[in-house]
Amino acid sequence: MNPRSDPRNTTTDVLALQARGLVKRYGHVTALGGADVELRAGEVLAVIGDNGAGKSTLIKCLSGAEVPDAGEIRLFGEPVRFRNPLDARDHGLETVYQNLAVAPSRDIPANLFLGRERRRPGPLGGVFRLLDKKGMREETRELLTSLGLLTIQNFSQPVETLSGGQRQGVAVARAACFGSRVIIMDEPTAALGVRESRRVLDLIREIRSRGVPVILISHDMPHVFDVADRIHVQRLGRRVALVRTSDISMPDAVALMTGALDPAELDGGSPAGTP
Amino acid sequence: MVHDTVPPTAADPPTTRPPQRGALARGQAALHTKPLLGPLTVLLLASLFFSVWVGSRFSDPLNISLIVQQVQIIGMVGIAQTLIVLTAGIDLSVGAITVLASVVMGKLAVDHGLPVPLALLLGVVVGGVCGGLNGVLVTRFRIPPFIATLGTLSVFSALTLFYSRSETIRAQDVPPLLSWPGRSINVLGTDVTYSSLMMIGCFAAVAYLLRGTAWGAHLHAVGDNREGARLSGIRTGRVLLSVYVVAGLICGLAAWFLIGRVGSVSPQAGENLNLQSITAVVIGGTSLFGGRGHVLGTLLGSLIVGVFSSGLALSGVDALWQVFTVGVLVIVAVAADQWIRKVAA
Numbered sequence: 001m002n003p004r005s006d007p008r009n010t011t012t013d014v015l016a017l018q019a020r021g022l023v024k025r026y027g028h029v030t031a032l033g034g035a036d037v038e039l040r041a042g043e044v045l046a047v048i049g050d051n052g053a054g055k056s057t058l059i060k061c062l063s064g065a066e067v068p069d070a071g072e073i074r075l076f077g078e079p080v081r082f083r084n085p086l087d088a089r090d091h092g093l094e095t096v097y098q099n100l101a102v103a104p105s106r107d108i109p110a111n112l113f114l115g116r117e118r119r120r121p122g123p124l125g126g127v128f129r130l131l132d133k134k135g136m137r138e139e140t141r142e143l144l145t146s147l148g149l150l151t152i153q154n155f156s157q158p159v160e161t162l163s164g165g166q167r168q169g170v171a172v173a174r175a176a177c178f179g180s181r182v183i184i185m186d187e188p189t190a191a192l193g194v195r196e197s198r199r200v201l202d203l204i205r206e207i208r209s210r211g212v213p214v215i216l217i218s219h220d221m222p223h224v225f226d227v228a229d230r231i232h233v234q235r236l237g238r239r240v241a242l243v244r245t246s247d248i249s250m251p252d253a254v255a256l257m258t259g260a261l262d263p264a265e266l267d268g269g270s271p272a273g274t275p
Numbered sequence: 276m277v278h279d280t281v282p283p284t285a286a287d288p289p290t291t292r293p294p295q296r297g298a299l300a301r302g303q304a305a306l307h308t309k310p311l312l313g314p315l316t317v318l319l320l321a322s323l324f325f326s327v328w329v330g331s332r333f334s335d336p337l338n339i340s341l342i343v344q345q346v347q348i349i350g351m352v353g354i355a356q357t358l359i360v361l362t363a364g365i366d367l368s369v370g371a372i373t374v375l376a377s378v379v380m381g382k383l384a385v386d387h388g389l390p391v392p393l394a395l396l397l398g399v400v401v402g403g404v405c406g407g408l409n410g411v412l413v414t415r416f417r418i419p420p421f422i423a424t425l426g427t428l429s430v431f432s433a434l435t436l437f438y439s440r441s442e443t444i445r446a447q448d449v450p451p452l453l454s455w456p457g458r459s460i461n462v463l464g465t466d467v468t469y470s471s472l473m474m475i476g477c478f479a480a481v482a483y484l485l486r487g488t489a490w491g492a493h494l495h496a497v498g499d500n501r502e503g504a505r506l507s508g509i510r511t512g513r514v515l516l517s518v519y520v521v522a523g524l525i526c527g528l529a530a531w532f533l534i535g536r537v538g539s540v541s542p543q544a545g546e547n548l549n550l551q552s553i554t555a556v557v558i559g560g561t562s563l564f565g566g567r568g569h570v571l572g573t574l575l576g577s578l579i580v581g582v583f584s585s586g587l588a589l590s591g592v593d594a595l596w597q598v599f600t601v602g603v604l605v606i607v608a609v610a611a612d613q614w615i616r617k618v619a620a
Contacts, residue, residue: 085507086508095506100503101502103500103504103566105567106495106566110492114496115507115508161618
């Protein structure tokens, strides 16, 4: 299914995703004022920041939902310019959006394969464009089972009749299934209960153990410190710090976010640099 | 498959919502997953009711054939309307496109002496172009479909009157090919018009496109959650534009059927098609909020209107009751849709 054979380096010195000087303005509002991003292969990078720090805009620029006004993005060293979300997906970069980007009245297989439906082999698919619904249903079952999300008995029920956690599961499964190089998750635990959140965090660790790096945007500090290898602190449209999770305390991270702590005062950390 | 390497994580106890209790709730859930159930039930009950009340004059095969003939134009235009409504839009100009296309066919063939098949083809193409114009207004200029098609309704109607000089092409001048859909063949002892059969064929074809192809899946997704569809990598503008063009082409075909049905080519024909098509779509159970519904529901919806009209006419009550009943049906259908949609928490 995944045409991109990717000789993935297991050492974490390889940069999976790198962005420099991203600028995005909406009218007079500067949402991003020269933001940098650095994601190493095989790591979970948490992006934290107060409201209005430009986290969402940053993610939109990385995932192709918005085109930045300036700056460059490199995916495994190769410069890329995503004009739309499809471009990013074609490069093996998948995003779980906060609003999940699902079609609520469609069933689970239809949502998993949304935008990349599979056709029947032979003339039925070639000439008559007939979808391979049975194949997609089978694959959905395999996928949800392998992700431990198979608590949904009936795949043909519309996604809108699922619980919030199950819907999140569908969106995460879609990214986990197709995201071969980088997966971005925007607040994946925000709407979930304790147990469902834990499962999503487990899932993030699973994805990392497969060698696919994850960018996790979250407000939830315990979750961030639970799962992230490094933390990117976004403030006023820029990255103000990039630190190893083990090198910083939770109160300091929050202080950086709010501006109460100057990144230069951080022990061992370097402002906006590589620790 | 990438996921083969993923070991199962600890599975939590099932978190699906508890099964709903009560016949009413079960019925609500069934209607939610099977949008054809409601209109099918109404059609069967209405047919049964009129068969008992009016008797054999209603259930006579000839009358059934007549009902189908009477609803075929609404049905065809209803197919186009269904496509638009599924994208959470509405098209007030479908009837105007149909009439314009029929006038183009008639004028080109009769007044300009073009070969009739070519005139027919150009008429259908004009339908597609009109639909495309609607689509460009909605996607490029971001005009809400209601307003865009309200505008083009007037524009197309005016063009029709300009081009035809408000004159009707008489039935005896209409070439046989243009009125061919109105001719009938004998199917199982009943006379059925070609256009009725072609209408059924169109319903089947569009049902296939919607259920069986990626285009149909994308159309539903755009109507369901447009921004979500875009973020999922669907080119929403392109999908929407194609939907309006296809709707226009279907109206172009409906124009041919309209000539067959009326016999002459009149710029005044099909005045009520715009609203009647919306009626058929709504009674057929397609949600005006987009994404949910079935094109075959529109066939059932138009048949329901036909059955009530015919049944009430044959029973001898005042003709105004037909109008009254259709109005009640529309309101009941939309109220039912609101109720059914509540299944989704």
